[in-house]
Amino acid sequence: MIITVSRQFGSGGREVGKRLADELGLTYYDKELVTEIAEHTDLNEGYVNSVLENGGFHNYAFTFGRSMPFVSATPAPVTDVLVAQQKIIKAIAKKGNCLIVGRSADVILKDMHPFRIFVYADNASKIARCRARAPENEHFTDKQMLKQFKEIDGGRRKLHELLGIHRWGDRAGYDLMMNTTNIDIKSVIPALAEYIRNAMKQ
């Protein structure tokens, strides 16, 4: 069983992924992939992360939800990172029973028919989630946050479109799209796991 979780920034996609992996006994990959790719390419983790998120062109003010500092990038090894990403994600998937959050795993693994989830939420809900997780000394206005959401998701969108057929967030590229606005993620995980188990039997 291979599951991929794509997500809007702030929608709780990582929480969905982590809890779902636990529920189904799958190995969970998120930042672990960045570390593996960095080791594989001898590049800085912050740089690898920025390439995988947005092609290496942006340095975000946002730190919450991401623990890796950004280090100034030279554009040259962008393709090295993307090639390493493909190799590593395919190698992980071959071992089976894994859940991968982000990193374009849905398109990289399309021939292996993963169950592809897209997690999203409305702006008010994403802002509330980010505020709840932000460090105490971080104070962004709603407007600043929305601008950053747009930039971060825009980076994901671009990279996805480089690799995939469908647009990022286009329902045609997913098996289930889950709106986390006003729901308690934890409470729906057992049912979500059961849905996927049955859907993948076909």
Next chain:
Amino acid sequence: MIITVSRQFGSGGREVGKRLADELGLTYYDKELVTEIAEHTDLNEGYVNSVLENGGFHNYAFTFGRSMPFVSATPAPVTDVLVAQQKIIKAIAKKGNCLIVGRSADVILKDMHPFRIFVYADNASKIARCRARAPENEHFTDKQMLKQFKEIDGGRRKLHELLGIHRWGDRAGYDLMMNTTNIDIKSVIPALAEYIRNAMKQ
């Protein structure tokens, strides 16, 4: 509990709705609404149906999945039908515990916060589903079927946009979007029901 099911033509949305209503003990509304509206407005059921599906402007060659013959329309009472639809759908929802397929119930009932599902599938899967349900003497090519899908869903889209904020099929307007390609609908219904029960607790 109020659930609305919007669906692409041929995606099995009606099957999802029927089975889900059974599983959750909800009253199911689909064609029943057309009958009620026709009685309320003294209009022909075929005409009411065509207004609710596409604004009354089209007469489809497709008959499968729809048992009501189309009768020539005068454009005048279109708004009568739409006003009656809103009244009847709101009255039904006030009684509670119902599941409504189509008929823009998701937008008409937005203030009552229904759980809004969108059901979709890829073209190959929709063609196969329609062929399996078609009368023996009906023979459409794939191309003819795809053209009709586009027209029927286009009608739903237009009517939805007349009433709603979000575009028809835009994830922002739904709580869960379900791709039925390659899944056995029946097998996922109990998990889907459980997901909704927990999501609606919030």
